[in-house]
Amino acid sequence: MVSRSDQLVTLDPRDEGVPNTDVLAKRPTTLDGKIIGLLSNRKPHADELLRMIADAIGERYSLKGVVEISKASHQWPAGPDILKEMAGQCDVIIHATAE
């Protein structure tokens, strides 16, 4: 960068690290015959919200099943055990927060 001697040159305080390069999982073309996982964060009404979503999807697709799992707390990310369990059981996972 070329700057005039009378210019003020300052630095960026923000993170300039390389963003996470994780890629999205392959999306199914239909939900017919699929198992949907509902991951609740245990916030009040999160379960109700997720069930409403699952019911709405169930009216449009012929689901094979619905699996409901809750995180230990909304304050922490889902642990690797939960993620592994859901990945093994489900084709699609819906996560929701509520209050």
Next chain:
Amino acid sequence: MTQSEITSRRFQFDDWDAAQEHYLDAGMTDGLPIIPPTEQRVRAMLDHAGLAPGDVIGVESIRQKRMTAEKVAINAVMAGCKPEYLPVVVAAAAAVCEPLFNLHASSTSTNGIAILVLVSGPYANEIGMNARTGMMGNGNRANATIGRAINLLKTNFYGSTAQDMDQSTLGYPGKYSFCFAENVEVSPWPSLAVSKGFHADATTVTTFAANSPLQVSAHGGKDPEDFFSGSAHAMQGLGPSISEVLVVISPELMSYISEAGWSRERIAEFLCTKTQAPAKQWAAWHRIDQAVALQNPDATLGCVQEPGRITVVPGGGAAGAFTALIASWASSRSVTKEVQLRR
């Protein structure tokens, strides 16, 4: 090999005012003007602390943020820190990167926390920190700018920008800066640093994901059981099952505590026990869900699970009998790091 060049993006401005407007408009400040972080200022700060720009201070695992000395120093310059304050800011930055602190959830929550920096040990005095009159308030550069630096770092580097990722419902003024030192001169106990197992000359930083302080008047009695009963009653107002509570005790009360021979542990034990109440009582106060309380209405709940979750520290000015109660956010735990000094 650690990167020795300062690699952050550069901004060019015709004058100081233009720089101020840019940082304010881009959301890179707390709403107040900053010291423009020139390379010269940042380099001076790093050199003073013996740090290279690329030195990794901490890695926050949830958002995978790798905090370098360069970014910590830039934010410290912006906050108005002197170079000798940087080791304290660095220790605080390392502390909040620890998983137990839970920086991600605490800095996004509607609770609206600030990062509180509590400094214990001789370096606090060396850099002129205030542990006495008005120590939680304004008027001291070290307190003000160290506290500001860590909260700017949270905003700028971590991305917990006000009204965006930071979803504080109300917020409070501590989000500009919340930093003070332990007043060891009025204490009969070893410093907090020593009590946590650090060596006698150590200076430590303890960080809390802090809610706003609740000041409790404790005038009119010299018996610790009496004035801590008042504080315990006030502490119940913070709610049950708090992760941790920091209790700051003013020098006048410390003199009564010294006479009575109470230890930190005894105070923590007393407050922990005194804040116990049955679940049905917490429910009657509307502090826990009625349905939860009905499952076991006579089970007792305290403000904290155990005395070890209460940190007791002397601080403040000579006149006045007060405690201040500061609750930590939800699941966040305080984290203590030693300040690494280049001697």
